[in-house]
Amino acid sequence: MNRTLAIAVLAASSLTLGAVAQMPATRAASTPTAPAGPTKIAVIAFQAAVAQTNEGQRAFADLQKKFEPKRDQLKTLNDQIESMKKQMQSQASTMSPAQTAATTKTIDEKTKQLQRDAQDAQSDFQQSVQDMYNSLASKVYDVLNTYAKAHAYTMVVDVSQQQSPILWAADSTNITKQIVDAYNIKSGVPAPAAAPGQSGGLPSAPAPKPAAH
Numbered sequence: 001m002n003r004t005l006a007i008a009v010l011a012a013s014s015l016t017l018g019a020v021a022q023m024p025a026t027r028a029a030s031t032p033t034a035p036a037g038p039t040k041i042a043v044i045a046f047q048a049a050v051a052q053t054n055e056g057q058r059a060f061a062d063l064q065k066k067f068e069p070k071r072d073q074l075k076t077l078n079d080q081i082e083s084m085k086k087q088m089q090s091q092a093s094t095m096s097p098a099q100t101a102a103t104t105k106t107i108d109e110k111t112k113q114l115q116r117d118a119q120d121a122q123s124d125f126q127q128s129v130q131d132m133y134n135s136l137a138s139k140v141y142d143v144l145n146t147y148a149k150a151h152a153y154t155m156v157v158d159v160s161q162q163q164s165p166i167l168w169a170a171d172s173t174n175i176t177k178q179i180v181d182a183y184n185i186k187s188g189v190p191a192p193a194a195a196p197g198q199s200g201g202l203p204s205a206p207a208p209k210p211a212a213h
Helices: 003-013 046-052 054-066 068-090 097-150 176-187
Strands: 041-044 155-158
Touching: 041 176, 046 054, 046 097, 046 176, 054 068, 054 097, 054 176, 068 097, 097 176
Parallel strands: 041 155
Antiparallel strands: none
16 A cells, blocks of 8 residues: 555545554443442453444444545545556656756655645544543443442452453453443444445544543
């Protein structure tokens, strides 16, 4: 992949659900009163839980659709740059020095514009994802809080973070799916239909900075 196209893809084409799943939780768990009886601990991949809810998938799909025109715009500009480069190479022997200089200048200007537009698109998309995640994470946490109390858990540990101290946990202690299912029931949002022809393998957009508490 050439450099200019890579820039455009980074900002516009690589808008995958992984961007949501990588984001840090924005709400710290409160410390509930420990129930009487033996210690009962569960683990949850909270970031993934938020991303996997029907509401989260629908919201992210809406964001992708919203940014589709910008992605197309960046691709069009990138195609113009590549076309001009190929034309200059094929006509190098017939172009005058003045024509070569003018074409080179135009290519440089368009390349800088592409870089600026790509960075702006990336920043705007990143902020939109952050805002969406912040809102949804708060609601998913409320469901988690209710579920944990109802099942008398002493502690629920988030294993989403790369620096998680959890080295091993039995599958039976993982309540990620239970929380996703419980949230889907509460929200009433149906599972989104799979987009036809949807492809994967594109690099994920960098995770946004955590919101200030």
